[in-house]
Amino acid sequence: MAHRDQQRGLRWLTEAGTAVRRAGLPGVKAAGRREATSTLHLRRSQEPPAGLGPTAAHPGARLPEGLALLTVVRSRGADGRDGYRLDGRCGSLTVTCEAGPTRRTAPAVSLANLRQGDGEYPSEVLRGIRLWSENQGPLARWLNRIRARYGTALRLIVWDDTGYELPWELFWLPEDPDLAVHEGLLGASVAMTRWTTVHDADQHLPRESEHCRGGILGYLHRDMTDDGTVFASYTHRMHREMTSFLDALNGLADPTGLVYMGCHGAYGDTVTRLRLGERTWAEFNGEKMDVLGRDRSLVCLNACHSGRFVDNRAQGEEALRGFAELFLRKGAGGCIVTAGKVGDAEARALVRRLVRDVAAQPQYPVAEKLRAFRARAVEEFGPLSAVPSVHRDDGTVDAPGQKRVLRLLYAFMFHFYGHPLTRLQLTAPLRDTAEGSGR
Numbered sequence: 001m002a003h004r005d006q007q008r009g010l011r012w013l014t015e016a017g018t019a020v021r022r023a024g025l026p027g028v029k030a031a032g033r034r035e036a037t038s039t040l041h042l043r044r045s046q047e048p049p050a051g052l053g054p055t056a057a058h059p060g061a062r063l064p065e066g067l068a069l070l071t072v073v074r075s076r077g078a079d080g081r082d083g084y085r086l087d088g089r090c091g092s093l094t095v096t097c098e099a100g101p102t103r104r105t106a107p108a109v110s111l112a113n114l115r116q117g118d119g120e121y122p123s124e125v126l127r128g129i130r131l132w133s134e135n136q137g138p139l140a141r142w143l144n145r146i147r148a149r150y151g152t153a154l155r156l157i158v159w160d161d162t163g164y165e166l167p168w169e170l171f172w173l174p175e176d177p178d179l180a181v182h183e184g185l186l187g188a189s190v191a192m193t194r195w196t197t198v199h200d201a202d203q204h205l206p207r208e209s210e211h212c213r214g215g216i217l218g219y220l221h222r223d224m225t226d227d228g229t230v231f232a233s234y235t236h237r238m239h240r241e242m243t244s245f246l247d248a249l250n251g252l253a254d255p256t257g258l259v260y261m262g263c264h265g266a267y268g269d270t271v272t273r274l275r276l277g278e279r280t281w282a283e284f285n286g287e288k289m290d291v292l293g294r295d296r297s298l299v300c301l302n303a304c305h306s307g308r309f310v311d312n313r314a315q316g317e318e319a320l321r322g323f324a325e326l327f328l329r330k331g332a333g334g335c336i337v338t339a340g341k342v343g344d345a346e347a348r349a350l351v352r353r354l355v356r357d358v359a360a361q362p363q364y365p366v367a368e369k370l371r372a373f374r375a376r377a378v379e380e381f382g383p384l385s386a387v388p389s390v391h392r393d394d395g396t397v398d399a400p401g402q403k404r405v406l407r408l409l410y411a412f413m414f415h416f417y418g419h420p421l422t423r424l425q426l427t428a429p430l431r432d433t434a435e436g437s438g439r
Helices: 002-010 122-134 137-153 222-231 242-249 281-285 290-295 323-329 345-360 366-381 399-411
Strands: 038-041 067-076 082-090 093-097 155-160 191-195 211-220 236-239 256-262 298-302 309-311 320-322 334-338 414-417 423-426
Touching: 082 137, 093 137, 122 137, 122 399, 191 366, 211 222, 211 242, 211 290, 222 236, 222 256, 222 345, 236 242, 242 290, 256 290, 256 345, 256 423, 281 323, 298 323, 298 345, 320 323, 323 334, 323 414, 334 345, 345 366, 345 399, 345 414, 345 423, 366 399, 366 414
Parallel strands: 067 155, 155 191, 191 414, 211 236, 211 256, 211 423, 256 298, 298 334
Antiparallel strands: 038 093, 067 082, 082 093, 309 320, 334 414
16 A cells, blocks of 8 residues: 555656646644754944945945845854854844754755655645744744845845755745734745855855846757747847857857756756756856856856756865856856756746746846746745645545645746846847847
């Protein structure tokens, strides 16, 4: 019986079809915890805040009002076990959480676990993320306080250099009636971005003044040509061959606001196993990509695993390497990537909708459009207190319920590396623009 149930479970997604319904199942009760190793500071800064300006800033620089920075670094707890340390600051509100029993590597909450057929059940991943969030009491209280103080003007940068694939966009914020803030998921409640250390480049915090303007330069694998329909009304050069795309990326004369890649991605435990389309990480790393350095273009990688990092000790360096770090180092003004496998048609439709929304309203920062995109996914999901169970009463897997949770998690799998005020303004063609020579 156990074997048969396991086999039924592995087939839950393929048998789900497209049927999706809302389930009214009992919610998961919160369990707050206190930790002696964490401290929440509510003290006044000694100096007034100052803007970052148009150039790079050190992570210790003063921040403008309403901009919050959460840094996450690898650290070992008092018991010597691997974990991470949190440091958050926003105006006069700061928080510090040392590595400890509830700040471990947490591989079970990574969105990379969402694999069709042989992956974890989506509802179990979501419940695991909620437990992980509930264990971060001081951090949750700091986030609620800065939400209450700055409201919709709050902007958050999460600089995570752990490589632990922690799902910050899905951090579960508790309700706090005293502060008049509601329960919610961080990435749907706050305009937030991610950041990582950019190696071999004089850049610390992301530049504030990015405004990505121009046409679109793209590469579309033959399986993803539908992505090109999103850009039909803008100046665009879409390539079907990687060689011609890279040639254009190294020297296209036209101003480029967006570099878009719709292709398959591959991930492994070493940098040599990272791949986009037909090129490895090292092959991309050897390209100049002059267009990025000249135009500070926004890069969007609609490819599985494009947002994952590898600890590159195997090549003799203490560094996290991945495609987000690579394109930022080459000069990108920001980078949208995916945190795991999003290869099915539904997920690709989601990213097309996201890019369409970002492009259609250039007056809004990319981070704000992402927040609205996720908030819409939460609204479509229904009450967060009603996460479907894995099994029905008859012992069968609730495939439609799991599909509904998966759709929610997919919407939070698109991460943006850059400044929270970065905007994208695409240009419309003066005449029909021919596709690139790599058709």
